[in-house]
Amino acid sequence: MIEQPLLIAEGLSKNYGARIGCRDVSLEVYPGEVLAVVGESGSGKSTLLGLLSTELEASAGRVSYRLRDGRLADLASLGAAEKRLLMRTDWGFVRQNPADGLRMAVSAGGNVGERLMAVGWRHYGHIRDEAIDWLGRVEIAADRVDDDPRAFSGGMRQRLQIARNLVTRPRLVFMDEPTGGLDVSVQARLLDLIRQLVAELGLAVIIVTHDLAVARLLSHRMVVMRHGRVIETGITDQVLDDPREPYTQLLVSSVLAA
Amino acid sequence: MNAHATGAMPEITYNFAYLDEQTKRMIRRAILKAIAVPGYQVPFAAREMPMPYGWGTGGVQVTAAVLGPDDVLKVIDQGADDTTNAVAIRGFFEKTARVATTTSAREATVIQTRHRIPETPLTENQILVYQVPIPEPLRFLEPRETETRQLHALAEYGLMHVKLYEDIARHGHIATTYAYPVEVAGRYVMDPSPIPKFDNPKLDDCPALQLFGAGREKRIYAIPPFTRVRSLDFEDHPFRVQRFAQPCALCAATGVYLDEVILDDKGGRMFVCSDTDYCNERQEAGHRGEMAGEAGRASPSPQPSPLRGEGADGALNLSPTGKGRPEGPGEGTWGVPTTPSSAGDPGSARAAPSGMTK
Known part of the structure; x- marks a missing residue:
């Protein structure tokens, strides 16, 4: 059986007035696949992620998503309630700045439990057990469950954000520079953790990064963007080892060898 | 407002119950809408009242809109008829509406209250008007008004349980003791104003009409008579008074x-x-x-007691x-x-000072 794509984008464009955010982007994401979107700052990566996750409204084009019942739905046609349900159950969004994705005044357990309560969990003990279980999976000690994220280090906050998103077992997770602003050793551990969780849960991930090493480590396929357009797509190793476009060659050659 | 100062000046006459008729109509329309959609916060064009925000400007406007010449008004503040707020508001309507006032919960037809529901059971012939400082139960979890409206519209109330979860995580039990969130008629989650949670069961299936007015926040909401009102809780931490x-x-x-x-x-x-x-x-x-x-x-x-500050032995x-x-x-x-406002509740996310109705 040939697997059907989970998410399909067709001809996505976004203009900010006269400026172009993103132009005529088409891509497909399959279940269990990690797709990296790379490019330099201002190339339209984050705009594309916003469009795919329906946080931004597209100027043209459309995004379709295969719901759990197998139906392929145009996201623009979903009602607000349906869309929000999708976002808090079937999707996750890991942001670059954990403060944007977490409730900083709410304990770690409350942060992880929020999605569970939103889908109707009403048993404190069960919610807490599930939260502790998830904190363990992202390597946060169980005795930190009642601390709020302000008491956490940058790496811990990012891991907490991941736990908060994965607790409802989403099928698709958007990540916007999840390792940005972390030092290299913390970054390495986080990447390891993400890779492990992705494999374990069979997640599909769309990850935006400017760091080609992150893309190399995590992604199966990648998309290279420049000036709002996709200029090259392909299997990650193929694109990185044998880049076709001059711009991609430049990107790859500008990576500092450690 | 010195009663003797009117000697040289013509006496001021007020429209019945202070507000002009158009304003009262506007408020009544908001009240009717609030009754039609129990627990939903209806925006209304709250007026400046001759008292500071936080002293019951919302409640006073609702009372003014529902008061008739034959009504008997009772005003309570934290359960008491003789505190400043209660005396001032009672005096206000005696002067501007010349209605009869009482301290008896049985005799009153309209009861304006701050932070309590009378112990005497209410009847179908009564209206209970609450003074509300902050009508939005989700406010301290979600500061954006656009977002809270959306949450209400979609009945997404997981966030309210996050607050209760935090209470249990920090204190071992639900430590919210006043302004305890309720679900009205199986739909909207509502802040019952800072009444002690002891009074929450009285909200449920109450024969009287209950109206809530928030003056600064310009919102009116209502619980129609005999409406199901359920206090939120967890299965393993049920609501208790x-x-x-x-x-x-x-x-x-x-x-x-x-x-x-x-x-x-x-x-x-x-x-x-x-x-x-x-x-x-x-x-x-x-x-x-x-x-x-x-x-x-x-x-x-x-x-x-005559002994203040220091004990008889001189020690603090x-x-x-x-x-x-x-x-x-x-x-x-x-x-x-x-009492709800006297100390502020350490376990509550509600920050007491600025938003509290006096």
Whole structure:
């Protein structure tokens, strides 16, 4: 059986007035696949992620998503309630700045439990057990469950954000520079953790990064963007080892060898 | 407002109940909408009232809109008829509407209240008007108004449970003791105004019409008579009201909400009904609490002890070791019963000062 794509984008464009955010982007994401979107700052990566996750409204084009019942739905046609349900159950969004994705005044357990309560969990003990279980999976000690994220280090906050998103077992997770602003050793551990969780849960991930090493480590396929357009797509190793476009060659050659 | 200062000047005449007729119509339309959609916060064009925000401007406007010439008005503030807020608002309507006023919860047809529901059961012929400081139950979790409206519209109330979760995580039980969120008619989650959660069960299936007015926030909401009102909780941490270890010291009532009154600086204290009308009624009927003799007053407002600040031995003595204090930290039993606004609740996410109705 040939697997059907989970998410399909067709001809996505976004203009900010006269400026172009993103132009005529088409891509497909399959279940269990990690797709990296790379490019330099201002190339339209984050705009594309916003469009795919329906946080931004597209100027043209459309995004379709295969719901759990197998139906392929145009996201623009979903009602607000349906869309929000999708976002808090079937999707996750890991942001670059954990403060944007977490409730900083709410304990770690409350942060992880929020999605569970939103889908109707009403048993404190069960919610807490599930939260502790998830904190363990992202390597946060169980005795930190009642601390709020302000008491956490940058790496811990990012891991907490991941736990908060994965607790409802989403099928698709958007990540916007999840390792940005972390030092290299913390970054390495986080990447390891993400890779492990992705494999374990069979997640599909769309990850935006400017760091080609992150893309190399995590992604199966990648998309290279420049000036709002996709200029090259392909299997990650193929694109990185044998880049076709001059711009991609430049990107790859500008990576500092450690 | 010196009553004697009118000698040289023509007496000011007010439209009935202060507000002009168009304004009252506007408010009535908001009230009708609020009744039609129980628990939904209806925006309305709140007017400036001749009192500061936080003193019941919302409640006063709702009262003004529902008051008729034959109505009998009662105003209570934290259960008492004789506190500044209650006296001032009662005086306001005596002057501007010339309606009859009373302190009796039985005789009143309209009761404006701040932070309590009378102990005397209400009837179908009564309207209870609440003064509301912050109408949005989700406010301290979600500061954006656009977002909270969306959450209400989609009935996404997971966030409200996050607050209760935090309470249990921090205190071992749901430590929210006032302004305890309720679900009205199976749909909207509503802030019942800062009434103690002790009063929450009285909201449910109440024969009287309950109206809520928030002046600064410009919102009106309502619970129609005989509406199902459920306090939010967890399956393993069900909603419970405060319990008091002893009866009222003046009227020996049990199963009522008690205020703690500190008598001296040596730990002396008494617990008396917060509802003064109810307490007086019982005392007139011959009920006597254990301190009724010593206090020797019909009104539960004991004189402070002559010893203040320092104990008789000259040492500072502030240790709270009164014998009447409710015991047991268990869920539902209140460690220290305070009236909702007097201390601010350490376990509550609600930041007391600026938003509190006085």
